[in-house]
Amino acid sequence: MTIRLYGFWRSIASFRVRVALKLKQLPFEEIPVDILSGEQFGPDYGAVNDERVVPTLVHGDRRVFQSLAIIEFLDDLMPEPRLLPSDPADRAYARSLALVAVADAHPLVTPRVRNHLVKMFGADANAIESWAKHWTIEGLATYERLLERRPPAPFALGPRVGVADICIAGQIVGAHFLKLDLTPFPAVARLADHCFALPPFAMSHPFEQPGYRAAAPR
Amino acid sequence: MTIRLYGFWRSIASFRVRVALKLKQLPFEEIPVDILSGEQFGPDYGAVNDERVVPTLVHGDRRVFQSLAIIEFLDDLMPEPRLLPSDPADRAYARSLALVAVADAHPLVTPRVRNHLVKMFGADANAIESWAKHWTIEGLATYERLLERRPPAPFALGPRVGVADICIAGQIVGAHFLKLDLTPFPAVARLADHCFALPPFAMSHPFEQPGYRAAAPR
Structure with a gap:
């Protein structure tokens, strides 16, 4: 089908x-x-x-x-x-990690929000870029703290790539759009390198x- | 435990x-x-x-x-x-409905966003309220369209209350904070009435x- x-x-x-x-x-x-x-x-x-x-x-x-x-x-x-782990505790952690981007960082930088900032506050291109950088960096910093607490091996939940990695890689894509320096987020950058070495990630960029x-x- | x-x-x-x-x-x-x-x-x-x-x-x-x-x-x-349906297609629809609030409507009205609007654009109390109303109404309007397409019976996925209803009820809580008129969203309002008739919802407000x-x- x-x-x-x-x-x-x-x-x-x-x-x-x-x-x-x-x-x-x-x-x-x-x-x-x-x-x-x-x-x-x-x-x-x-x-x-x-x-x-x-x-x-x-x-x-x-x-x-x-x-x-x-x-x-x-x-x-x-x-x-499997993209979601079979162990319930790991599955919960994978979903928590995924939602950092899906429910907190990414919704703030979508076109509809940028458009509304222009309409309501007359935000210019610089202000929009500053807004997008602020929330993208917030998301990266959150992921960095989380990955420091539980280091990837090499992926967020262990040897198998999954939904958490996909969402963290998406956050990195946001950083690419904004040409952000990833030096302050070494654990996130390392994880992203592992992800984008895989063709399904590289080809989807x-x-x-x-x-x-x-x-x-x- | x-x-x-x-x-x-x-x-x-x-x-x-x-x-x-x-x-x-x-x-x-x-x-x-x-x-x-x-x-x-x-x-x-x-x-x-x-x-x-x-x-x-x-x-x-x-x-x-x-x-x-x-x-x-x-x-x-x-x-x-069960809060998630056991049928995969229904489960997917329940998660889609939940994420309308979790990933699209609600992230835009959290304190950290309101605070950043003040800091970046000098938004006053009226502007913050207008911002919050805009995105809360967007979420309600989305739910109204979705519930018109597949009418609740009486809950979003059928006779059993679940995660979709919880998230739609949360969107209604946002409307309560802002004292919004729910008349334009009759299907959402009816669903919320069914939810808040249940003590777990009413007591959690x-x-x-x-x-x-x-x-x-x-």
Whole structure:
């Protein structure tokens, strides 16, 4: 059964799902939704996803949105390689790590938030960049403290790459967009190096997507 | 084994976990962390949770943070009553619904964001309230569209209350803080009425916590 992924080259949430699909070697077709021009608010995409965000995964008559829900769904669909650990305590820690980016760091730097800062506070490009750097660095600093407490070996939960690594790698993608110096976050940088040495991560990076080459880097 | 919950009366994420614990009838001790005065950044709480957010659940030597990770952990710890559906497609939809609040609507109205708006843009109390209303209404409108597409019966996933309802109820708590009119969101309001008719929801509401009576409503 064909899997379709509605995503966008620049979307970090789409990156996460792309990595998960490639780690599981599930073939999929990606349908771009240009969230910078507001295509997600049009009627076509509104019929796909009532939240009007990317990504949405379509598998038969099932539509799943929200990157973390999609990754968990893929683990149900194709259990190996597992992206969530089977031990409940490890699984809880993996989800906690994932949510640092998914629920705290990343939501603050999405286009809809940047647009609203412009509208409400007249934020200029410098202010938007400063805002994005602040929250991206907050996320990196949090991950650095967490990885110091429980060092990766070599991945966050041990020898197997999983959902926590995917979300930490997504945070690093955010740092790439902003050209941030990763020197203050050596444990995060090391983990990211291990991740991006794997083709499913490297091939899923926004800078490797067709849309990146068609657009000016933003 | 005693469960300790580090939380705060006003925290919507703490509300979610409180409801889950009470639905499962798991006794717990709640330890308040005053996130309005910045107590979460002190060394005491930093030793509990490296992310320095509430809530954190402590069960024996396990510490779980991030409300959604905690609720999933509680479902592993005590499977009945289940808060996540057992059918994979329903489980995916429940997580998608939960993440609309957890990953999109709620992160934008937390104290750290409000504080940063003051610091970066000199936002006054009116601007902060307008910001909070904008994102809270966005979340309510999203839920309204989703619940119109798949009507609750009477809960979001059917006869059993679960994680999606908990997170939608948390969004309604946000509306209560801001005294928002729920008339434009009838399906959400009806779902919330069903939820708050249950003692675990009603007793977990921020306005029913000891800290609320000790503090001026904000």
